[in-house]
Amino acid sequence: MRTPTIGFIYPDHAAEDDYPLAAAALGAGLPVAHIYGTDLHAIPELLDLGSPDKLRHGAELLAPHQPEAVVWACTSGSFVYGPRGARDQVDALATAAGVPATSTSLAFVDAVRALGVRTVAVAASYPDDVAELFVEFLADAGITVVSMRSAGIDTAAEVGTLTAEQVRQLAVANDHPDAEALLIPDTAMHTLAVLPELEAALGKPVLTANQVTIWAGLRLAGAAVTCPALGTLFTERHAHAAR
Numbered sequence: 001m002r003t004p005t006i007g008f009i010y011p012d013h014a015a016e017d018d019y020p021l022a023a024a025a026l027g028a029g030l031p032v033a034h035i036y037g038t039d040l041h042a043i044p045e046l047l048d049l050g051s052p053d054k055l056r057h058g059a060e061l062l063a064p065h066q067p068e069a070v071v072w073a074c075t076s077g078s079f080v081y082g083p084r085g086a087r088d089q090v091d092a093l094a095t096a097a098g099v100p101a102t103s104t105s106l107a108f109v110d111a112v113r114a115l116g117v118r119t120v121a122v123a124a125s126y127p128d129d130v131a132e133l134f135v136e137f138l139a140d141a142g143i144t145v146v147s148m149r150s151a152g153i154d155t156a157a158e159v160g161t162l163t164a165e166q167v168r169q170l171a172v173a174n175d176h177p178d179a180e181a182l183l184i185p186d187t188a189m190h191t192l193a194v195l196p197e198l199e200a201a202l203g204k205p206v207l208t209a210n211q212v213t214i215w216a217g218l219r220l221a222g223a224a225v226t227c228p229a230l231g232t233l234f235t236e237r238h239a240h241a242a243r
Helices: 018-026 045-047 051-065 084-097 104-113 130-140 164-173 191-203 208-222
Strands: 004-011 033-036 069-072 099-105 119-124 142-152 179-186 206-208
Touching: 004 051, 004 208, 018 208, 033 051, 045 130, 051 069, 051 084, 051 130, 069 084, 069 104, 069 208, 084 104, 084 130, 084 179, 099 104, 099 208, 104 130, 104 206, 104 208, 119 130, 119 164, 119 191, 130 142, 164 179, 164 191, 191 206, 191 208, 206 208
Parallel strands: 004 033, 004 069, 069 099, 119 142, 119 179, 179 206
Antiparallel strands: none
16 A cells, blocks of 8 residues: 655754654655744743644645645644644644644544553653643543653753663653553654664553654554554554544
8 A cells, every 4th residue: 555645844853853764664755844943841932833823834844745644743832732722723734734634742642542541651851830731631531641750851952862771761760550551742852763672671552752643644644554663553453543
């Protein structure tokens, strides 16, 4: 089956090289367009980053690639709007792009449901006040967060400098025995290359921001692509779930 082209609107620069890594593994076209703002993990800045004008500009940048779906590849810049606002955000993006759209926050909800889990732990990079908004976003979707810990990192640029070993340490230190899956919600963090190691170390599914973003984009375009190197979510059972 032909793999569609999915366009991603990515804020600033941090871990966007996860996308060509995934594209090579999947044999897919995953073009990335960048929009810019201050990269602080702070609520006013995040509201500005996910504003309609900025996302409309991202859609314009992606248009030459003729994507079959577009994704706002930013967790904090979507959940900061709340559940209703995040849906309004992607509805406006879909109108601007002329194709279906979603965001990383909504992708996390869909991915948790596809895995069939109810309890999760969250290993966040954000300051606590921002991370708590993600917990509230998940709770609104009926997902129970049994543990949330934050590294309290102020900027996306700093998150992007975390090494693979630091990401592994963050995951292992912030798991919880009552969690059926671990969520790592920041597209600024490099995670795709270490996903199999994380899942092996924890013995459970691990959902990371760039992983669920790519999965949701493919699903939105009607493609269910399996790639175990990208974690449990990309195994055949879950790649085809909830379509």
